[in-house]
């Protein structure tokens with residue numbers, strides 16, 4: 001049994017930072033070039049913070065860690081996020 005959830009599980013943590021819903025954004029993986037809707041990534045919520053991994057190659061796409069005073073956002077595994085204009 002897998003211990004990850006789909007990308008929608010990161011919606012709460014990301015909504016603290018972004019005014020748009022990033023789970024509907026198109027994301028490109030830096031590791032394998034896989035381009036999918038962010039909601040299709042694998043999200044681990046039992047890590048320190050929230051970790052999203054590529055469903056294709058397991059590269060860490062995104063990490064969000066919230067401390068009592070700050071939120072850290074690591075996007076280095078993403079080539080880009082494409083968000084439709086509203």
Ligand SMILES: [Zn+2]
Pocket residue numbers: 029030031032033034054055056057058059
């Ligand atoms: Zn990948």
